Amino acid sequence: MRLWAAAHAVDDLYQGLIPATVPYFVLDRHYSYLAASGLTLAATLGSSLPQPFIGVAVDRFRLGGLAGIGVAVAGLGAGLSGLAGPYFLVWLLILISGAGVAMFHPAAGKSAREAAGESASAMSMFAAGGSVGFFLAPVLATPALSALGVGATALFIPPALLAGYALLRSHARHAAAARAKTEAEAASAAPPVAVTPAGPDQWRPFAALTGIEVVRSIAFFGVNTFIELYWLRSLHASRALAGTALACFLVGGVAGTLIGGRIADRIGTIRTVRLGSLLGLPALVALRLCPGAVAPLIFAVLAGLVLNIPFAVLVKLGQDYLPARPGTAAGVTLGLGVSVGGLASPILGAVAESHGPRGVFTVLCAVPIAATLLAFLLTAPEKYKVAGSATE
CATH class of the missing domain: 1.20.1250.20 (MFS general substrate transporter like domains)
Structure with a gap:
């Protein structure tokens, strides 16, 4: 590993x-x-x-x-x-x-x-x-x-x-x-x-999982792209502090990925995905509303952390849904789902042109709501239903 x-x-x-x-x-x-x-x-x-x-x-x-x-x-x-x-x-x-x-x-x-x-x-x-x-x-x-x-x-x-x-x-x-x-x-x-595969391929929950990965990717790419501009243009901070905000967000992402795996081993993969999706909303709202240029750094770390809690879990769960196609599942969850968020950048750019970086973060606050709704469409993979493990 x-x-x-x-x-x-x-x-x-x-x-x-x-x-x-x-x-x-x-x-x-x-x-x-x-x-x-x-x-x-x-x-x-x-x-x-x-x-x-x-x-x-x-x-x-x-x-x-x-x-x-x-x-x-x-x-x-x-x-x-x-x-x-x-x-x-x-x-x-x-x-x-x-x-x-x-x-x-x-x-x-x-x-x-x-x-x-x-x-x-x-x-x-x-x-x-x-x-x-x-x-x-x-x-x-x-x-x-x-x-x-x-x-x-x-x-x-x-x-x-x-x-x-x-x-x-x-x-x-x-x-x-x-x-x-x-x-x-x-x-x-x-x-x-x-x-032999441990269970049948389950395309319906896999589609919901892919949707979660896509909207999570939009939120991650959106924050990653506009966080420095938000600090510069909306919070009127220095370039050094704007770079620090990006670093805080990315460091939080590394920590969230590692923490998410440990949480999933304790409470199950589906509960972990739902937890990360639910926490995304308050983290982004706090980042958007917190005044000043230094205090929001805390919420930059937290936003990176909670957005990445489901990351590794989604990859593993996707392969559980498609046990006969682990490469296909990885290509979608680890590849397409992660990078496709960049395709939404022009839309967020248009929002920034009209309402500034603050408007972009206002729009991004709505993204975890879609992820949460999709998370409750996830079902336990068939092999876990038979084995009775703690996927839920």
Whole structure:
């Protein structure tokens, strides 16, 4: 799980790297705001739309090595984008980087679940790796790009290549061990043990779960995108304090992901999803209404925490709903559901144009209500109904 968590951090570093580099493309290349938003759209399209289809391919053809290839492609695309000249080439490289992210998540989610078993805490370690990557992206990119310009994106290529190599090597070792086991069973004439899914695929609750992931993603991307502007324009804070607010939100997200897994192991996955959805409303309302520029930092941490409590739990629960398609489930919950929130950014941008960042946070306060309603449509996976475990 440590390897998968570290690889997830490296992979999602490149998801966070693109928004962090956009301002420098505007400054160094004199891109318009429309052109800059096109780069964000390229990353979102590349990472969100292909993931369900890649998940199907991972389940059907057992493409375990795809995770290593994906993280390498994500890093190469993002790293080379700052060195490219024409806008179209930059846009294409960022699209390719997003496609690499899409390649990583289904295969990694499936393999991480196999390593985690039924432990939500272990799965939360893997999911938290992604939150760490999002947090590290602006922390590492801002000083590098400020000092060296947008071409400094090339400095972020080596981690992707190292992570890709480590994953491909690990996959090769596991594949060799599996072949040796098969050959030993054949030599001893022992009948192979059939591994069957633990229950039927349940598409209706999986659809509700996907809806929860999408609205959670809209809230996360909305806060992540506009929190600095909210501190600058609405709370009239300094740039340093605005950056601190973003860091507080992202650190809260890492903590929430880890805490959510531990809560789920104690009270069950569905109750944990409902708890996180219910707490999202007061956390965002408090963030929106708290006066001053320093006191709201507390609620920035709490908002990040409660929005991410269901994160790892949704990934695990999605695979429980589709036990025969763990790669597909990971591609939707871990991939599509997470990144599709970026597609709502233009809508929130239009709200900001009319009502400012404060208006965006007012709209975001309504998002947890939809998540809560969808959470009460979730039902226990069939295998737990039979076994009688504490899913509820």
